[in-house]
Amino acid sequence: MTAKLVMENIGMKFGEGSGKTTVLDDVNLSIDTGEFVAITGPSGSGKSTLLSIAGALLTPTRGRLLLNGENVSTLSPKESTAMRLHNIGFIFQSAHLIPYLRVEDQLLYIGKIAKLPKQQAKKRAHERLAMLGLTHRKRHYPANLSGGERQRVAIARAWMNDPELLLADEPTASLDASRGQEVVETLAKQVKEQQKAAVMVTHDTRLFDLCDRVITLSDGKIEQSMKEMVST
Amino acid sequence: MFLALRELAYSKLRYIMVGLIIFLLSFLVLFVSGLAQGLANDNAAAIQNMENEAEYFVIDEEAELQLTRSLIDDEDQQIVNNHVDDTQILGVHQGTIQDEEESITDITKFFVDPDSNLYPEVTEGELPSEGHEVLANESIQEDGYAVGDEFLEDTTEEIFTISGFTSNQTYSHTPVLYVTEEGWQEMSGSDPGSDDDELLASALVLPEISEETVNDLNNELGDGEVVTIQESLSGIPGYSEEQGSLWMMIVFLFIISAFVLAAFFYVITIQKLTQFGILKAIGANVSELARAILVQVVIISVTSVAVGIGATYLVAALLPVGMPFMLPVTMVALLAGLFIVVAILGSLLSLYKVKKVDALEAIGGMEA
Ligand SMILES: Nc1ncnc2c1ncn2[C@@H]1O[C@H](COP(=O)(O)OP(=O)(O)OP(=O)(O)O)[C@@H](O)[C@H]1O
Ligand SMILES: [Mg+2]
Numbered sequence: 001m002t003a004k005l006v007m008e009n010i011g012m013k014f015g016e017g018s019g020k021t022t023v024l025d026d027v028n029l030s031i032d033t034g035e036f037v038a039i040t041g042p043s044g045s046g047k048s049t050l051l052s053i054a055g056a057l058l059t060p061t062r063g064r065l066l067l068n069g070e071n072v073s074t075l076s077p078k079e080s081t082a083m084r085l086h087n088i089g090f091i092f093q094s095a096h097l098i099p100y101l102r103v104e105d106q107l108l109y110i111g112k113i114a115k116l117p118k119q120q121a122k123k124r125a126h127e128r129l130a131m132l133g134l135t136h137r138k139r140h141y142p143a144n145l146s147g148g149e150r151q152r153v154a155i156a157r158a159w160m161n162d163p164e165l166l167l168a169d170e171p172t173a174s175l176d177a178s179r180g181q182e183v184v185e186t187l188a189k190q191v192k193e194q195q196k197a198a199v200m201v202t203h204d205t206r207l208f209d210l211c212d213r214v215i216t217l218s219d220g221k222i223e224q225s226m227k228e229m230v231s232t
Numbered sequence: 233m234f235l236a237l238r239e240l241a242y243s244k245l246r247y248i249m250v251g252l253i254i255f256l257l258s259f260l261v262l263f264v265s266g267l268a269q270g271l272a273n274d275n276a277a278a279i280q281n282m283e284n285e286a287e288y289f290v291i292d293e294e295a296e297l298q299l300t301r302s303l304i305d306d307e308d309q310q311i312v313n314n315h316v317d318d319t320q321i322l323g324v325h326q327g328t329i330q331d332e333e334e335s336i337t338d339i340t341k342f343f344v345d346p347d348s349n350l351y352p353e354v355t356e357g358e359l360p361s362e363g364h365e366v367l368a369n370e371s372i373q374e375d376g377y378a379v380g381d382e383f384l385e386d387t388t389e390e391i392f393t394i395s396g397f398t399s400n401q402t403y404s405h406t407p408v409l410y411v412t413e414e415g416w417q418e419m420s421g422s423d424p425g426s427d428d429d430e431l432l433a434s435a436l437v438l439p440e441i442s443e444e445t446v447n448d449l450n451n452e453l454g455d456g457e458v459v460t461i462q463e464s465l466s467g468i469p470g471y472s473e474e475q476g477s478l479w480m481m482i483v484f485l486f487i488i489s490a491f492v493l494a495a496f497f498y499v500i501t502i503q504k505l506t507q508f509g510i511l512k513a514i515g516a517n518v519s520e521l522a523r524a525i526l527v528q529v530v531i532i533s534v535t536s537v538a539v540g541i542g543a544t545y546l547v548a549a550l551l552p553v554g555m556p557f558m559l560p561v562t563m564v565a566l567l568a569g570l571f572i573v574v575a576i577l578g579s580l581l582s583l584y585k586v587k588k589v590d591a592l593e594a595i596g597g598m599e600a
Binding site: 052078085114157 | 238241242514518591
């Protein structure tokens with residue numbers, strides 16, 4: 001199987017001189033096609049930082065990053081923006097929706113900047129919204145949604161472009177347990193069916209069952225990487 | 233367009249306020265320009281009209297561009313005629329007239345050859361056919377004069393008659409009376425019909441001539457000098473002062489507009505930096521975001537300036553008749569275009585800020 005995401009000897013330091021803190025220290029990681037991986041670990045252990053590096057939002061101080069076999073470290077800012085648009089779906093720790101776009105438009109805008117044909121974009125936005133149970137909210141502005149609904153819109157948005165790699169930072173933090181379970185199940189199913197890959201940061205141990213692998217991060221190092229047996 | 237329009241619709245109040253500011257500034261600029269043009273016209277129309285037919289004046293060097301003080305002697309006239317074929321004598325004299333009730337009106341007497349293309353068109357009545365007839369600018373009607381009316385001329389103390397009216401012929405805010413050759417001779421103190429019937433020339437009007445000829449003339453002329461008609465306008469009493477202060481106001485309004493708009497757009501952009509960061513993170517590139525901002529600026533400024541133009545013409549229509557106001561379409565187009573350019577320049581600082589925003593930083597670390 002080919003790897004969607006490869007991280008080699010990734011190191012990340014913030015600050016200068018004596019105030020320098022090492023957030024990530026020599027992380028090696030490989031996510032294969034069709035794999036759904038959970039990252040867990042204590043607060044401040046560098047999970048969000050790792051995810052930002054994986055999503056080409058942050059340049060690591062050290063190491064090599066391959067997305068879909070392409071070396072991201074050598075891309076210009078413009079190229080990495082295009083790479084994000086077409087290959088990566090982001091779900092941030094909080095929803096980060098655009099306040100002046102209705103739910104439906106949040107998704108259609110992604111279709112537009114990715115130059116999807118209008119009909120196809122509409123159809124896909126519809127599917128994604130239905131998948132997350134948001135059809136009845138599609139004309140709403142983010143300000144008029146509940147926290148959970150906002151998070152689901154963010155998930156639908158990340159899923160809009162059929163990204164090869166989905167990066168989710170605690171996507172279920174503001175969802176109730178059953179809704180969270182449902183959403184992650186949908187994500188897992190999509191990853192399997194469409195042969196994509198996903199990395200999800202979570203503290204919710206109940207969700208580990210749905211993942212192929214759970215990586216525990218501690219003080220910027222991968223503490224353990226356990227394989228779960230998933231019954232399909 | 234996608235982002236730009238949706239945001240305008242969502243944050244209506246905010247953008248209506250920006251639009252209102254642009255509207256007020258553009259209205260002020262257009263209105264003051266209209267006044268400047270109107271005053272210029274009221275002050276100098278008779279001379280400005282000559283620019284359509286001719287290019288240069290030969291004026292007395294010591295007159296400091298004031299036609300009323302200038303006199304070109306025979307010698308200089310001869311020199312000019314040796315170099316240029318098609319010259320015209322222009323006589324200018326300011327004075328007053330009195331009607332039967334002895335009420336006094338300031339006027340300016342002009343003499344030009346009635347057969348030359350400098351002579352204005354008759355809009356009412358007829359061309360003067362006798363010595364003591366004049367063609368008057370129609371603004372003299374405001375002082376109660378009509379075709380056929382008589383008045384007392386101050387230098388000759390003789391009675392003259394208005395044979396007809398012409399339009400848009402003013403000098404130094406007074407109506408111009410075009411006098412006959414005979415009338416002009418009497419007014420300049422020579423005796424018409426006698427041997428000494430040389431015409432007194434305040435200036436000579438020359439057509440377009442080469443740079444070389446201009447230089448030759450300036451070298452050879454005794455007291456006279458060649459100036460463009462445009463340059464001579466500043467010699468009309470009050471012209472430079474009026475135009476200078478009004479145009480300074482207009483320039484300052486433009487500078488103020490540029491700063492106000494830049495500040496407005498900048499504040500709005502700063503407030504939205506997080507959004508721009510998110511948009512970048514999900515894959516929108518800088519040129520797309522820049523386009524969204526520019527589309528908004530253009531929509532707001534074009535709409536507001538259009539309303540400003542409408543309001544200016546509306547107010548102009550409500551102005552009292554005597555108020556000099558003139559706003560040619562070309563002027564409006566120029567100012568409106570300039571205003572929109574200023575608005576776009578004002579948004580450049582914002583564009584720079586958007587270019588600089590870091591997708592990750594805007595998301596607030598990873599928290600918030
Ligand atoms: N821009 C930055 N400058 C300096 N330090 C930073 C920066 N971003 C993150 N850090 C530090 O890196 C460490 C890891 O942060 P990170 O957000 O990756 O943790 P996390 O594992 O996601 O925690 P949580 O579970 O609370 O979200 C923290 O100690 C944080 O203070
Ligand atoms: Mg985090």
